[in-house]
Amino acid sequence: MTVPTGRRERKKAATRKKIADAALRLFLDRGYDAVGIRDVAAEADVAVTTLFSHFASKEALVFEQDEGFEQRLTRAVADRAPHEPLIPALRREILALVRHCTAESAAPVWHMIEGSRSLREYEESMRLRHAESLAAALAAAPDLSQSTTVRRTIARFVIDAYALAREAADPDGAVDEIFRMIEAAWEVACHPA
Amino acid sequence: MTVPTGRRERKKAATRKKIADAALRLFLDRGYDAVGIRDVAAEADVAVTTLFSHFASKEALVFEQDEGFEQRLTRAVADRAPHEPLIPALRREILALVRHCTAESAAPVWHMIEGSRSLREYEESMRLRHAESLAAALAAAPDLSQSTTVRRTIARFVIDAYALAREAADPDGAVDEIFRMIEAAWEVACHPA
DNA sequence: ACCGTAACACTAACGGTTAGTGTTTCGGAA
């Protein structure tokens, strides 16, 4: 029951990283769809079952370090300065995330994702999960008292902004444009007719 | 090259319907995940390859008559009365679609969809396609001259309204609530600061 | 020193999907 801080954990993390590294190497080299799970397992020198004990699916190998996404959004809501308005805080965070994804170094991975139908679909459903998490965070914020529908709507709109801005020709400008619309939607939801 | 209007087409349509009916019967009876493609093919008395020549995937068997969804939305944009404002027209159409899906008769199918992860994910990616179609329809409308980003954003918001209202406790009220927000977003996009 | 457990391996399969290869059946042109 004590917190295990030993070699076992390090070994596990090392195995996980070895698998993820092998996968990314093969995927970028030969293309995602052209590489099989058995190839990845062989390259990482690991059994197929071991691979699946570290990653829930083939797609999850690509979105490995994505855990931070949900946390960044929920914290942008929960940890914002007292009385700081909600939408600008979210706008700032989304802008940072969009810039992170459209950075030069992320281009090959992003290109790979766009090239595979299953990866795109996986990311879509990830985004829905993120939207639900954000809606939950909005419900937990003490200074916001909207209806469930309004919370879920705003959460979806914010996630949409992320997805749309990333694909836009001018991502920064798109964030501005979309968040102006979200701001208006939020205002009208706060002050019902 | 002439329009084929013969027995062949009727036979094809009959086979397609036979497969879809067999599938729905088995799915509702035993549960979607408990029924295999080979079961459906056997029940419809067709080969597995024949089944896949009519339906692209197992999930597509469930969303058979969904082709109308895209058309209804794009037509709501293109065929609306001259000078009729956009958002109310879309609101009306979404409301009708939501009511259609939450009708009593659709309950078993809807319940089945909610019960299967793969069906839910399939529907999500269907909705993205619908949003893209709607964005294209907005681009084709002569009386609307917004940026690409604005069009895609509004399209997503409208599809979100459909998804969210369907899951809400009070679907009709949710459509009202969300479209008030969409209207505000649209207004601010039409009249930039 | 020892026990429980978590990580890992191996085989074998399951279920959706597709390639490859015919075979039938129909619509339209000769």
Next chain:
DNA sequence: TTCCGAAACACTAACCGTTAGTGTTACGGT
């Protein structure tokens, strides 16, 4: 009417992601 080409359909056999079942190590705590 006859025949050709195409489309629908069938069948086998496999591919690929994923999982169940069954061990076998290797480590942490007692």
